[in-house]
Amino acid sequence: MQTDPKTIKKQFEKSMADYDKNAVIQDFTADKMLSELLRFNNNFDAVLELGVGTGLLTKKVANTLNFEKYFGNDLIEKSENYLKKYLPSADFICGNALKIKIPYKMNLVISNAMFQWFDNLEKGLNTISEYISKDGILAFSTFTPDNYKEIRDITGLTLNYMSKNEIEDVLNRLGFKILYCEEFRKNIKFSNPLEILAHMKKTGVNSLSEKVWDIKKIKGFCDKYSQKYPELSLTYSPIIVIAGK
Numbered sequence: 001m002q003t004d005p006k007t008i009k010k011q012f013e014k015s016m017a018d019y020d021k022n023a024v025i026q027d028f029t030a031d032k033m034l035s036e037l038l039r040f041n042n043n044f045d046a047v048l049e050l051g052v053g054t055g056l057l058t059k060k061v062a063n064t065l066n067f068e069k070y071f072g073n074d075l076i077e078k079s080e081n082y083l084k085k086y087l088p089s090a091d092f093i094c095g096n097a098l099k100i101k102i103p104y105k106m107n108l109v110i111s112n113a114m115f116q117w118f119d120n121l122e123k124g125l126n127t128i129s130e131y132i133s134k135d136g137i138l139a140f141s142t143f144t145p146d147n148y149k150e151i152r153d154i155t156g157l158t159l160n161y162m163s164k165n166e167i168e169d170v171l172n173r174l175g176f177k178i179l180y181c182e183e184f185r186k187n188i189k190f191s192n193p194l195e196i197l198a199h200m201k202k203t204g205v206n207s208l209s210e211k212v213w214d215i216k217k218i219k220g221f222c223d224k225y226s227q228k229y230p231e232l233s234l235t236y237s238p239i240i241v242i243a244g245k
């Protein structure tokens with residue numbers, strides 16, 4: 001399905017207060033991405049983080065990496081407060097990550113759990129590649145087609161995910177050298193289907209649908225979920241990539 005930055009912005013803005021407590025998979029990918037990145041480089045002149053959100057990754061970066069200058073970006077204006085909370089001297093660039101103006105090329109572009117919102121990841125990576133200096137690094141996590149497969153099965157709603165092979169092909173075509181690329185499968189268990197909907201809402205993922213569901217639709221979803229997936233688990237399929245330019 002097509003994603004609309006205005007809807008994404010609205011839904012994430014609503015989820016900000018609950019996000020950090022509920023974003024357990026995003027927390028895992030942020031930690032793992034940083035520990036893998038450290039194997040290649042820990043010192044950067046200029047770093048750009050795309051999709052800062054509530055600063056879940058920013059906080060960890062502040063405790064891990066060395067850099068001279070940090071730029072943080074998000075669609076949501078309020079993200080600036082989170083960025084400055086962890087990195088007071090950072091600069092905030094508000095707007096669509098694929099349309100922003102950056103002052104100069106970056107040695108590291110980093111992003112956690114955000115690129116899945118691009119309608120076309122290939123085009124997105126093409127644009128982002130232009131933000132990175134020669135010998136710079138791109139580190140990101142996103143999700144592959146099995147992500148939320150239960151939701152896709154029941155509602156038909158899904159994002160335009162790319163597979164691990166497709167992501168690797170795109171990066172190779174753009175001239176990147178893949179330093180690390182690993183896909184994971186994680187399941188979160190819930191005690192009832194309403195909790196699954198609440199989990200999605202609290203992590204901003206109800207941006208999948210612009211329309212508010214009425215009681216009948218929610219009941220239909222819950223009944224189908226219990227029937228088809230009685231173990232009440234939700235699949236996440238994150239992928240982490242570190243690539244050199």
Ligand SMILES: C[S@@+](CC[C@H](N)C(=O)[O-])C[C@H]1O[C@@H](n2cnc3c(N)ncnc32)[C@H](O)[C@@H]1O
Pocket residue numbers: 005008009012023026030050051052053054055056057073074075076095096097098111112113114117118203204
């Ligand atoms: C799942 S949150 C991830 C936040 C944070 N990176 C983390 O590690 O938890 C996705 C964030 O990306 C932002 N976002 C989504 N699409 C964007 C775009 N095209 N440009 C800039 N920010 C975007 C959303 O507003 C949201 O804050």
